[in-house]
Amino acid sequence: MLTKRIIACLDVRGGRVVKGIQFLDIVDAGDPAELAHRHAAAGADEIVLLDITATHEGRGTLIDTVKRTAATLFVPFTVGGGIRSAEDAEAVFTAGADKVSINSSAIARPELIGEIGASFGAQAVIVAIDARRGERGVSDAEVYVSGGRKPTGRGVVEWAKEAEQRGAGEILLTSMDTDGMRNGFDCELTRAVSEAVQIPVIASGGAGSAAHFAEVFTVGKADAALAASIFHFGVTDSRALKAEVAAAGVPMRLPC
Amino acid sequence: MIALIDYKAGNLTSVVKALRFLGADDVVVTQKPDDVLRAEKVVLPGVGHFRATQLLEDVRLTQAVREAVAKGAPFLGICVGLQWLYEGSTEAPETAGFGHFSGQCERFPAEFEGAELKSPHVGWNSLEDVRADSRLLRGVEPGSFVYYTHSWRAPVSADTAASTMYGGAFTAAVERGNVMGVQFHPEKSAETGLKVLRNFLEL
Secondary structure: OOOOEEEEEEEEEOOEEEEEEOOEEEEEEEOHHHHHHHHHHOOOOEEEEEEOOOOOOHHHHHHHHHHHHHOOOOOOEEEEOOOOOHHHHHHHHHOOOOEEEEOHHHHHOOHHHHHHHHHHOHHHEEEEEEEEEEOOEEEEEEEEEOOOOEEEEEEHHHHHHHHHHOOOOEEEEEEOOOOOOOOOOOHHHHHHHHHHOOOOEEEEOOOOOHHHHHHHHHOOOOOEEEEOHHHHHHOOOHHHHHHHHHHOOOOOOOOO | OEEEEOOOOOOOHHHHHHHHHOOOOOEEEEOOHHHHHHOOEEEEOOOOOHHHHHHHHHOOHHHHHHHHHHOOOOEEEEOHHHHHOOOEEOOOOOOEOOOOOOOEEEEOOOEEOOEEOOOOEEEEEEOEOOOOOOOOOOOOOOOOEEEEEEOEEOOOOOOEEEEEEOOOEEEEEEEEOOEEEEOOOHHHOHHHHHHHHHHHHOO
16 A cells, blocks of 8 residues: 655755754754665665755765765655756756755746656655635635745635646645644645645644644645754654554554 | 666666675666677666667667577667567557566556546555465565556566556566566665565576
């Protein structure tokens, strides 16, 4: 039976995993390669490495980090952040990534989705959408770019459908309303997107407990769910989390 | 020497990395028929469109694989590489497959048993009906999870070494003699995937 995926996300800056609360109080959470392996060994189904380095010099460090992380990682590995061209994507694929996640650059130039897909396959392209509900709620949820700072005027469901049609392999949907709150995912928004597209939808933003994951898989119809901060500092690990989600009746890969 | 055939369909880094991690020092990524002919083993990886396999015929690799296989070299096709071992695929009807296994690869249906079936099939799914005499799957328990990402699949037949359920059963692994294929990505399937690759390397 096809299982729902739990994805561990590492925010990386200057070659180190960092963790912030609402973009403040950023603290060092460790070495990306080491943490990625620890998550994979603890049962994470996939690893996402998100580069939050804003500087050009940081790109070289990122490629080196991707290489080191990918070297002995044998689960799917996605890299996102700052990928603006097919050449940027190629550099991280060559360093060992299996998929890239693109966000602002896809909104700025939607052709990029197809360009990366043409060389590396649709399965290798994740379109990440940062979403915020509008005045009417989910029905007028809007896409934001530039790390959530700039509204685009584009509807979330409409953009997800366009991304699919342009050849995206998966959608990574982050709710800015629930992100960092640990009060649960935006299930209503996730469901609206999941029902509008055929490709898998990865829910993100708001994970705080196993019950939240179970809810976004059932009510939200998500195919996968991503969490960053709850995995760090030993708050919980994927194995314990997955056992709890499975107990709630959601199919999970439970190795070991 | 292991010849890993590059037919310009996607990223081979992960497969090469996994084979080297398992101790295969002499992996040659190639498009040359001569490399395939002198290889001890041949791997055909691949993600992407079935049409990309047309290149194999165009650069005379199909014939080289036929000769290598006839001489007894173990062959492993991965993902589209497995699909190529069949007669063809509805994804690119004009491109002939290798035809070692009978049957056509077809797209997942949009609906199964009255419910919508999402496509592509992406994620971890379990291996069922693992054939006891499979050399490729030696030591792999039924119910073991492997990672998939694909929209076309091969039918189940007598050569199927394991199946997976998604919109009905499809061929997860196929094996007859020295010719083998897996629809999943062993290089991305954690310990189970590494076991499959190790089995292949030890043939």
